[in-house]
Each structure stands twice: as C-alpha cells, then as structure tokens.
Amino acid sequence: MLPLIASGLFLAAICLLVLGVNLWVLLDHFLKIDVPPSIPQRTRFRILHYAFHLTVTWGNILEKLRICSMPKFFQFLQDAMAIKRNYKVVVTDLYFEEVPVRLFQPKATSSSPRRGIIFLHGGGGMFGSLDSYHTLCCFLARETDSVLLAVGYRKLPEHPHPVGLQDCLCASIHFLKSLKTYGVDPSRVVICGESIGGSAAASILQILLGRLDLPKIRAQVLIYPILQAINFQLPSHLQNQNVPFLTRDLMITCILNYFSIDPSWKDVILTGSYIPQDTWMKYRKWLGSDNIPQRFGNKIQQPEFPGPFNKSAYPELKDFLDIKISPLVADNEVIAQLPEALLVSIHWDVLRDDILLYKKRLEDQGVPVTWYHVEDGFHGCLLLFDKKIFSFPCCWNIINAVVSFTKEI
Known part of the structure; x- marks a missing residue:
C-alpha cells in the first residue's frame, strides 16, 4: 500500500511541476515580451515564442538536474522536428x-x-x-x-x-x-x-x-x-530588448556562454565599462549612436557610454575589441x-x-x-x-x- 501511495505522490508532484513551469513561462511571456506592432498573425507568433521559451526553460531545468545540457536538449528537439x-x-x-x-x-x-x-x-x-x-x-x-x-x-x-x-x-x-x-x-x-x-x-x-x-x-x-560585441547601448538594443526571439537577456546569455565569461561581468559588458576612454575615442566614429539614421533613433534617453572605466574588467573582456x-x-x-x-x-x-x-x-x-x-x-x-x-x-x-x-x- 505504501509504495502505491508514494508512487501516487511522486506522480502528483511531477504533474504539479509540469503545470507550474508551463504557467510560469506563460505568465513570463505576457509580462515581459513585446510583440512588435507590425507583426502579422500575432497569436501564432505568441504560440511560437511560448513553445521556444518553454523549451529553453525545460532545458535549463534538466541542466540544473545534471540530466542534459540546455543546448543539447534544444538541439535534440529541433532536429527531431526538422523536416528534410x-x-x-x-x-x-x-x-x-x-x-x-x-x-x-x-x-x-x-x-x-x-x-x-x-x-x-x-x-x-x-x-x-x-x-x-x-x-x-x-x-x-x-x-x-x-x-x-x-x-x-x-x-x-x-x-x-x-x-x-x-x-x-x-x-x-x-x-x-x-x-x-x-x-x-x-x-x-x-x-x-x-x-x-x-x-x-x-x-x-x-x-x-x-x-x-x-x-x-x-x-x-x-x-x-x-x-x-562592444556597444550594447545602441538604440536597437534599448528599443527591442524584450522582442523575441533574440531578447537582450538571451543575447547576453549566449555571449557569456559562447566566450566562457563569468556571468558577474554581465553589467560591465552591457555598459562598456571595460573599454578604456582612448580606445572608445577610436571606435566612436564607427560605433557611436549618432551614426544611426534619425528615423531609427531611440526616444528613450541614451545612457552614457561607455560607463565608468573598470580597470580590473579590461583583461577579462578586452578580446571583445578584436x-x-x-x-x-x-x-x-x-x-x-x-x-x-x-x-x-x-x-x-x-x-x-x-x-x-x-x-x-x-x-x-x-x-x-x-x-x-x-x-x-x-x-x-x-x-x-x-x-x-x-x-x-x-x-x-x-x-x-x-x-x-x-x-x-
């Protein structure tokens, strides 16, 4: 009898976990995601992003449980659904x-x-x-x-x-x-x-x-x-930071993982605080926001870029300038x-x-x-x-x- 009860409780816990994760992803989608006004078929777009977000979330859960890495889980499902x-x-x-x-x-x-x-x-x-x-x-x-x-x-x-x-x-x-x-x-x-x-x-x-x-x-x-990977304060980065499928959070997560950088440097990367002022003066003529055509300009107040120089960050992040x-x-x-x-x-x-x-x-x-x-x-x-x-x-x-x-x- 006890094994049956234990099995029932375990099954109930799994069901609650699945339901909870699905509801959390759905809530997160509606609270954080911006659907561009010119996107047609908006309901399909939301369904598509929900499925994408849910896959990434379950991948992260499996990774924390040391069952499978998130990228491997995503790639497995992506390839399984691919039609040749x-x-x-x-x-x-x-x-x-x-x-x-x-x-x-x-x-x-x-x-x-x-x-x-x-x-x-x-x-x-x-x-x-x-x-x-x-x-x-x-x-x-x-x-x-x-x-x-x-x-x-x-x-x-x-x-x-x-x-x-x-x-x-x-x-x-x-x-x-x-x-x-x-x-x-x-x-x-x-x-x-x-x-x-x-x-x-x-x-x-x-x-x-x-x-x-x-x-x-x-x-x-x-x-x-x-x-x-230098100026992440350009107008498009600020305007579209919550637009799927490449939100700003996902972009910086990919960058941190791809270059094997500790997540603690995230804010330094976003603000450009690792960039020496003389280096920025060289690149500003190519990377400054004033090079963006006026019709793409950001209505949000442009933050100061780069941020206050962080000397200890430069050795860790200088490769971004390569x-x-x-x-x-x-x-x-x-x-x-x-x-x-x-x-x-x-x-x-x-x-x-x-x-x-x-x-x-x-x-x-x-x-x-x-x-x-x-x-x-x-x-x-x-x-x-x-x-x-x-x-x-x-x-x-x-x-x-x-x-x-x-x-x-």
Whole structure:
C-alpha cells in the first residue's frame, strides 16, 4: 500500500511541476515580451515564442538536474522536428578537415560551372544544425542553381569560441581549394551567414583577404548578423530588448556562454565599462549612436557610454575589441577590400543597428551594398519559411531577396 501511495505522490508532484513551469513561462511571456506592432498573425507568433521559451526553460531545468545540457536538449528537439524536404537536389554528407559539412548540388545538368555558396547557420553558438537548416539549404541551392556548402560547426556546451569560427574558416578554405571538384566557378562564390553565422562570415572575409592562393569570395550575404560585441547601448538594443526571439537577456546569455565569461561581468559588458576612454575615442566614429539614421533613433534617453572605466574588467573582456569578434571595427583599409554585400536587417531586432553601422562603413569605403530592411519580421524568422502555419510573410520575403541577389552574381 505504501509504495502505491508514494508512487501516487511522486506522480502528483511531477504533474504539479509540469503545470507550474508551463504557467510560469506563460505568465513570463505576457509580462515581459513585446510583440512588435507590425507583426502579422500575432497569436501564432505568441504560440511560437511560448513553445521556444518553454523549451529553453525545460532545458535549463534538466541542466540544473545534471540530466542534459540546455543546448543539447534544444538541439535534440529541433532536429527531431526538422523536416528534410529535397527540392531536386543531390545531398552529400562529408567531412572537411574533421568538420562535418553537407553539400547540396542541383540534380539538373549544367553546361558551365555553377556559382558556389558557403552557408553558415545561426543559433547563438548553441542552437541550429545541418539537419534543422537542411530544407532551407536545399531550397537555396535549387532556386539559385548553385552548389551550396553548409558547415556543421561545433557548438556549445562543449565547444566555446573560437572553435565554431575555426571550423567555419577551415571548411571554407577547403571548399575554396576544391571548387573545380564540385563544378563551381571560382569567380562566383558567395558566403552567406545568418545571425552568429553572419558574424563568422564577416570575420572569414577579413581573415582571407591576404590569401593569394585562394579564389576571392565574390559577394557576402549577411542576414541579421551580430557584427560587434562592444556597444550594447545602441538604440536597437534599448528599443527591442524584450522582442523575441533574440531578447537582450538571451543575447547576453549566449555571449557569456559562447566566450566562457563569468556571468558577474554581465553589467560591465552591457555598459562598456571595460573599454578604456582612448580606445572608445577610436571606435566612436564607427560605433557611436549618432551614426544611426534619425528615423531609427531611440526616444528613450541614451545612457552614457561607455560607463565608468573598470580597470580590473579590461583583461577579462578586452578580446571583445578584436576584429575576429567585432569585424565591424576593422580598419578602413580592410573594409575597403571587402566584396559587395546584401545586408538584411529586421526593424524589431536588437541587432538591427549592427547592420546599419556596417552598411555605413561599407558604403563609406566604396563597397556596393544592397540593403533589405524588414519591417514586419523578427530575429530568426528565416528558418520558418517552410513551416506552414508558423511561416510568416517576412520569411519568404527574406529568402526571395537572398535568391534574387545571389542569382545576379
């Protein structure tokens, strides 16, 4: 009898825990989350974010119970729900220098070499995989008639920075050396990155500028990328800090984990208090809020930036000033050598102003820029383009812009 009672109490406790977590996530969503006014299908948007928030919350619970890390739990569910559609594309899984990659080649024959695309997915260094981006890559390869290489770089929790960037760089170099093997025209290679993948793409372009033994990358496609980890007081960071799916809290959590930084430095990072004044004077002309067009200006009072200098923080956080982490602050001579770009920004995104600042830097140095700004989108929307009831107009608008730009290369 006692074992039955104990089992019943345990089951009741589990049910209460599940109910409590679900109710807490629901309450947190309605109290803290801002749904952009221009987002269509607002109820679907809320349901989608609730499911995302719930998954992350359960992942955190499992991590504290030492059952499974949050990123692993999220990746498992994401891959389990991924639907692999094949748009008449030959798909091949390979390893480039021990880095898993997936090659997408249109089945239709071609009388001449095709363009090539190096695709680096997003996910904050924690989420995303070759499987979850499979259908998107298939679609891009077919619609642009390109050979597309997707890089399955290693992620958290086992692999913090710079492992992911090194994997992307290694796979990109291998692909560039093997273009003829895959029927790719060396003069028509595009590097495309989404979110943190956009950061890696921008960094790789700068790293490879001096490589005379490799074909030059013809164009860059950066989709709502993170391009600097220095000024987190830009208007978009303040305006959109509670907008899904990349809230300011989630962004800083990803940054702390990705760079293996103690959470106690969070406020110092947000206020920029680790930045010496003379260093900020150098970067202000590129990263200051006064570089943001007036129509994107913040109605909230701009805080003083950087905050009072914290000498002890500088050794811990100075790597944020490195151009491999913040490619936006590379010297003019480097920026001027970069290829033409398609930059995709989302109005309701904490990273919006990174793109606006990068756009200005490129244009100031004479680099051609095609800017596609989305008023009714949200960070991460690209991945939902084929998710039927959870696909939004912005998803198709962005992918069509990418296809249109790429086909012109």
